[in-house]
Amino acid sequence: MKLLRRFAALALVLAAWEAAARSGLWSPLLFPPLGKIFRELAAFASTTEAWEQTLVTLERAFAGFAVAAIAGVLLGMLMGRSRVAAALLEPLFSGTYAVPKLALFPIFIFVFGIGSLSKVALVFLECLYPIVIITSQGAQHVNRALLWSAQNMGASRAQILRRVIVPATVPFIFAGLRVALPVAMIVVIITEMVSSADGLGYLVIYALSSLQTARMLAVVVVIAALGVALDALLLFARDRLVYWEKLETYYV
Amino acid sequence: MPRPPDRIRLLQAGALVALLLLWQGASWAGLPEYILDPLAIVRAMAAALASGELYRHVGASLARSVPGFLLGSALGVAAGLLAGTWRAADEVLTPAVFLTYPVPKIVILPIFMLWFGIGDLSKILIIALACAYPAFINAYYGARQAPRILVWSALNMGAGRWRVFSRIVVPSAAPLVFAALRVSLALSFIVMFAAEMINSRSGLGYLIRDAENSLRFDLMYVSLVSIAVLGYAGDRLLRYARGRVLAWQEAASA
Numbered sequence: 064m065k066l067l068r069r070f071a072a073l074a075l076v077l078a079a080w081e082a083a084a085r086s087g088l089w090s091p092l093l094f095p096p097l098g099k100i101f102r103e104l105a106a107f108a109s110t111t112e113a114w115e116q117t118l119v120t121l122e123r124a125f126a127g128f129a130v131a132a133i134a135g136v137l138l139g140m141l142m143g144r145s146r147v148a149a150a151l152l153e154p155l156f157s158g159t160y161a162v163p164k165l166a167l168f169p170i171f172i173f174v175f176g177i178g179s180l181s182k183v184a185l186v187f188l189e190c191l192y193p194i195v196i197i198t199s200q201g202a203q204h205v206n207r208a209l210l211w212s213a214q215n216m217g218a219s220r221a222q223i224l225r226r227v228i229v230p231a232t233v234p235f236i237f238a239g240l241r242v243a244l245p246v247a248m249i250v251v252i253i254t255e256m257v258s259s260a261d262g263l264g265y266l267v268i269y270a271l272s273s274l275q276t277a278r279m280l281a282v283v284v285v286i287a288a289l290g291v292a293l294d295a296l297l298l299f300a301r302d303r304l305v306y307w308e309k310l311e312t313y314y315v
Numbered sequence: 316m317p318r319p320p321d322r323i324r325l326l327q328a329g330a331l332v333a334l335l336l337l338w339q340g341a342s343w344a345g346l347p348e349y350i351l352d353p354l355a356i357v358r359a360m361a362a363a364l365a366s367g368e369l370y371r372h373v374g375a376s377l378a379r380s381v382p383g384f385l386l387g388s389a390l391g392v393a394a395g396l397l398a399g400t401w402r403a404a405d406e407v408l409t410p411a412v413f414l415t416y417p418v419p420k421i422v423i424l425p426i427f428m429l430w431f432g433i434g435d436l437s438k439i440l441i442i443a444l445a446c447a448y449p450a451f452i453n454a455y456y457g458a459r460q461a462p463r464i465l466v467w468s469a470l471n472m473g474a475g476r477w478r479v480f481s482r483i484v485v486p487s488a489a490p491l492v493f494a495a496l497r498v499s500l501a502l503s504f505i506v507m508f509a510a511e512m513i514n515s516r517s518g519l520g521y522l523i524r525d526a527e528n529s530l531r532f533d534l535m536y537v538s539l540v541s542i543a544v545l546g547y548a549g550d551r552l553l554r555y556a557r558g559r560v561l562a563w564q565e566a567a568s569a
Contacts, residue, residue, distance in 0.1 A: 072411035093429055150323040151330050161497070161550035162543040163505040165512075166519075169527040169535055173349035249419040253509045256421070257524075264422075268513070271425040283422045290417035 095277040103281035117285065120251055120262040123179050127186025128247040134187075135194030135243075136236055142195065143202020144228065156195055164188045168254060182254040189250045194239040201235025202228060234308045237301045244297055248290050263289075351536050359533035360540055373541060375517035376507055379435055383442025384503040390443070391450025391499070392492055398451070399458025400484055412451050420445040421509055428514065438510040445506045446499035453495030457488025493557040500553055504546050519545075 077097060083089060084096040091099075107113045141148045168185050175181040205228050213223045255264025263286050270279035335353050342352030351359070363369040398408045423444060427437035461484045469479050511520025519538045526534035 068406045069410040072407050073414065076411075146323075147326070150326055154327055158547065159543070161501045161504065161546040163501070163508045163546060165505055165508050166523060166539045166542045168512075169523050170349060170539070172527070173347070245417040245419065248417070249421060249505075252419045253421050253505075253513075257509070257512045267422055267425055271428070276429060279425055283426070286422050287415070287418040290419055291414065294417040 092274060092276050095280065099277045100280045100284070103277045104284055107278070107281050107285070113285075116261060116263055116266055117289070119179075120255065120264065121289070123182050123255075123262065124186060124247040124251045126179075127183040127250070128190050128244060130183075131187045131190035131194055131243060131247075132240060135191050135239065136198050138191075139195045139198025139236075139239070140202045140228070140232065142199040143232070149199070152195075153199075156192060160192060160196075165250070165253065168257065172258065177258065182251060182259075185254055186247050186250045189246050190243040193242040193246065194236070197239035197242065198232060198236050201232040201238075205231040230307065233305050237297075237305060241294070241297055241301075244293055245290055248286070248293065252286060349532050349535075351532060355533070356536045356540060359537050363534070363537040369522075369537060369541065372517060372519050372522045372538070373545070375515075375521075376511065376519045376542075377545070379438045379510070379518065380442055380503045380507040383439040383507065384446050384500060386439070387443030387446030387503070388450045388496055388499050391447035391495075392454040394447070395451040395454025396458050396480075396484065396488060399455045399488070400480060408451075409455065412448065412455075416448055416452070420448070421506060424510055424513065433514055438507065438515075441510060442503050442506045445502045449495040449498040449502065450492070453491040454488055457491035458484050460491070461487040489561055493553070493561065497550065497553055500549050501546065504542065504549070508542060 080094065081097050084091065084094040138152065142152050143149070164185060167188070168181065171181040171184050175184055209227050209231070210223065213227050218226065251262065252264040252267075255262035256268050259265040263282055266282045267279055267286070270276075270282060339352050339354060342350070342355075346352070394404075394408060398405045398412075420441065424437065424441045427441050431437040431440060465483050465487075466479055469483055474482070507518070508520040511518040512524050515521040519542050523535055523538035526532070526538065
């Protein structure tokens with residue numbers, strides 16, 4: 064029953080879609096019936112090309128995300144624990160936060176070439192912001208009583224970092240990663256839609272311009288499923304690694 | 316936030332000046348032609364502002380991003396508050412929102428283009444869709460965080476449901492809602508720019524693609540600087556509005 068309620072809204076949308084497709088009011092180009100989309104999806108998944116394209120997209124997203132995670136955590140910890148670093152970096156990040164980094168993409172194409180590197184660079188840049196900002200918040204707000212008692216008991220700086228600061232910050236790091244992961248997918252898909260000859264984003268635009276709506280929607284379903292699966296994977300990893308504190312990570 | 320001490324401000328200003336000098340110096344030493352130096356960017360910007368062509372693109376971009384942002388945030392906040400206070404709405408809406416949250420919303424743009432045409436409407440709607448998600452989620456958590464003791468006391472003292480909602484639930488959700496608006500605003504610019512790069516005949520996203528194709532590097536930087544200024548100004552405006560609306564709790568959160 065609970066499961067039923069969880070998917071009630073989704074089922075409603077699908078039912079409305081099917082009704083629109085069967086009503087005959089709109090061309091099947093606008094509302095292809097669900098069965099057709101599903102057949103396209105099956106046909107798409109049975110080609111090796113589909114898996115290669117998916118892999119291309121995932122590789123780009125992961126490469127940018129991974130580098131952003133490493134650099135973002137280091138920068139965020141530094142900003143959270145050092146006043147000089149915070150004074151230098153904080154205005155940089157908060158000042159350019161609302162600026163769409165996507166506008167740098169044409170310049171990145173000239174600098175890094177039209178291939179994967181320009182896309183990975185943009186993914187890196189967009190993912191860096193949430194990770195740095197949320198990590199630095201976490202590092203900044205380590206419980207002072209814990210820091211003082213560790214110092215009092217003669218812990219060295221390295222010990223304090225490893226035993227107090229890092230464990231207190233890790234939940235925030237995961238919160239940042241969780242915000243950044245969908246961003247990585249968004250940026251890859253956008254850059255592939257704008258300028259690419261491969262990847263899932265390109266397939267969407269290609270199917271659109273050849274008016275294969277059902278094929279396009281099949282690819283959209285694949286992208287959506289990837290987004291949901293990656294989030295679930297990250298949550299799984301988080302629950303395994305961070306057992307000491309749960310942070311409600313959805314709000315920013 | 317307390318004002319940083321003068322020493323820190325001096326450090327910040329020094330770093331900025333050093334960065335600009337380094338950039339300018341590097342360009343005199345020889346940079347590829349697609350990397351403009353600060354002085355050239357200023358010159359290009361002045362020329363674009365004088366010619367008037369830029370205003371058309373800025374206007375076109377704002378005509379898409381502002382309605383999209385307003386529509387999406389308003390619907391998102393309304394739905395989020397509803398789901399946060401009314402169980403039936405919570406059970407239907409919340410799982411659907413959380414399930415589709417990690418989906419890159421931009422993939423819906425081609426479908427919207429088929430349904431609503433390639434004009435402004437499809438772009439406004441995709442921006443609204445992208446903005447609605449953070450607004451919903453934060454409004455939802457904000458409403459659920461409303462202190463129970465206040466709700467109970469208000470009910471006890473005879474306040475109606477609407478009064479509890481407007482006097483307790485909305486104010487306690489307000490700080491999180493503003494945090495979400497900041498995210499939504501940044502998102503609205505990203506989606507607007509992406510939509511214009513993918514398919515448009517006007518706007519800053521179109522301008523940058525057009526400049527890229529005709530190798531007008533100066534115009535690329537003009538578009539970049541314009542969108543940066545718009546994003547920054549929007550963010551500042553939002554912070555100002557937040558300061559006015561949330562004056563009562565500024566001291567608590569800073």
